[in-house]
Amino acid sequence: MRIRKLFKFENAHIVRNCSSERCKHSIHGHSYQIELILEATRLDHGQMVYDFGLLKSSIKDIIDSFDHAICFWNKDDPEYIAACKKFSARWISLPVSPSAEQFSRVIFFWAQEILAQTQMQNGEADVSVYSVIAHETATGYAQCFADDVANVQMGKLILEDFEFSEQVRSEWHDPELYAKLIRGERFTNPSVTMQVQAGNRDVE
Numbered sequence: 558m559r560i561r562k563l564f565k566f567e568n569a570h571i572v573r574n575c576s577s578e579r580c581k582h583s584i585h586g587h588s589y590q591i592e593l594i595l596e597a598t599r600l601d602h603g604q605m606v607y608d609f610g611l612l613k614s615s616i617k618d619i620i621d622s623f624d625h626a627i628c629f630w631n632k633d634d635p636e637y638i639a640a641c642k643k644f645s646a647r648w649i650s651l652p653v654s655p656s657a658e659q660f661s662r663v664i665f666f667w668a669q670e671i672l673a674q675t676q677m678q679n680g681e682a683d684v685s686v687y688s689v690i691a692h693e694t695a696t697g698y699a700q701c702f703a704d705d706v707a708n709v710q711m712g713k714l715i716l717e718d719f720e721f722s723e724q725v726r727s728e729w730h731d732p733e734l735y736a737k738l739i740r741g742e743r744f745t746n747p748s749v750t751m752q753v754q755a756g757n758r759d760v761e
């Protein structure tokens with residue numbers, strides 16, 4: 558059984574070495590839509606794969622890091638990286654280039670790591686990430702599966718190789734979120750989640 562949750566964010570980038578001229582030399586932005594697809598072979602006490610409400614804490618925070626931020630490949634020109642850090646309070650340093658393909662891999666990787674470290678509270682048995690689809694535009698998306706995350710030809714993904722600006726970290730519910738993930742600390746799901754008011758533009 559699979560469920561899907563949609564997340565949205567606006568992000569700016571340059572994707573070096575690609576074929577599209579506008580894409581590789583000019584900072585530009587996209588309104589991304591991310592489909593996070595989870596699967597399980599057993600349902601929890603609420604007869605759900607995973608309560609959608611539980612996706613509004615750490616996983617939403619980490620995905621929302623990209624919102625109104627610039628992200629760059631940590632192998633980019635040091636002058637460009639320094640300028641991104643100087644002129645944007647919200648930035649993310651990535652160990653891979655910010656193509657739609659890598660957005661789908663990175664978000665799959667983070668969600669998978671968070672779920673693996675989550676202490677479940679409501680009988681969730683074997684919930685895991687099945688796929689992430691990153692829609693970069695209305696016409697183009699990339700879809701990632703577990704094999705793609707593990708594929709080193711596509712770039713090795715290690716928690717320690719990502720960096721978030723102070724402003725990004727300060728807007729998480731827990732500013733220590735990523736540090737805890739790296740330290741392997743458990744995330745305990747709340748036994749009850751409160752409904753977010755209608756009109757929250759980030760989560761549907």
Ligand SMILES: Nc1nc2c(c(=O)[nH]1)N=C([C@H](O)[C@H](O)COP(=O)(O)OP(=O)(O)OP(=O)(O)O)CN2
Binds near residue numbers: 572580
């Ligand atoms: N496989 C990929 N191809 C391209 C990516 C990518 O991440 N993966 N990214 C880009 C650029 O970021 C670009 O801005 C988006 O390209 P494109 O789809 O061509 O955008 P358009 O808005 O021009 O698309 P239309 O179909 O004309 O609306 C390039 N390629």
